[in-house]
Amino acid sequence: MRRNELWRPPMAGVIKLNFDASFASRSNSSVSAVLARDSEGLIMGACTYPMVDIADAFVAEARACERAIYFALDMGFRKVVLEGDSLTVIKKLVSNSTDRSVLCFISQHILSLAGAFEKITYNFIPREANRAVHELAMVGRKQKAPCFWVEEAPAKVVEVAELDRHEWARRGCFGSGF
Numbered sequence: 001m002r003r004n005e006l007w008r009p010p011m012a013g014v015i016k017l018n019f020d021a022s023f024a025s026r027s028n029s030s031v032s033a034v035l036a037r038d039s040e041g042l043i044m045g046a047c048t049y050p051m052v053d054i055a056d057a058f059v060a061e062a063r064a065c066e067r068a069i070y071f072a073l074d075m076g077f078r079k080v081v082l083e084g085d086s087l088t089v090i091k092k093l094v095s096n097s098t099d100r101s102v103l104c105f106i107s108q109h110i111l112s113l114a115g116a117f118e119k120i121t122y123n124f125i126p127r128e129a130n131r132a133v134h135e136l137a138m139v140g141r142k143q144k145a146p147c148f149w150v151e152e153a154p155a156k157v158v159e160v161a162e163l164d165r166h167e168w169a170r171r172g173c174f175g176s177g178f
Contacts, residue, residue, distance in 0.1 A: 005126050014080065015077045021060035029050065029051060031048055032068075033064065034064070035157065036071065051063055059103065077117075080117055081122075131163075
């Protein structure tokens with residue numbers, strides 16, 4: 001795995017949904033955050049979703065991935081890449097072995113929902129490449145109810161997403177997304 005990896009846009013016609021969770025162990029609650037971007041790195045939508053009765057950070061990340069699927073369905077996206085910085089969650093989704101962990105019901109549900117898409121892939125990325133959606137999760141901590149944005153996001157999230165786009169363009173990488 002490479003260090004300091006950049007966020008990368010998806011191929012044309014595909015929407016990338018980055019997900020992240022902010023978990024509070026004292027209250028067993030979390031905030032799921034999802035940020036959808038197109039092949040040019042433009043924001044197509046975003047959401048934050050508070051959750052209660054969350055056992056641990058692994059469950060919080062799995063629920064954030066599940067929320068990304070729901071968001072993609074709600075937005076009508078047909079070809080998607082789900083991307084997060086939880087290696088455990090991504091491994092569960094791409095593995096061919098039977099999941100017997102506490103996450104099995106969530107991962108099975110995600111995989112069953114995935115059948116509604118024309119194309120879906122799951123990618124692990126390092127935390128430093130997931131900064132924009134992490135910022136969205138921090139914004140979501142201040143919200144008491146689910147929040148949704150279409151073709152926009154909170155100002156700080158837009159700022160970080162634009163930094164991602166500019167860094168990708170600076171390196172001359174547009175057109176080579178995955």
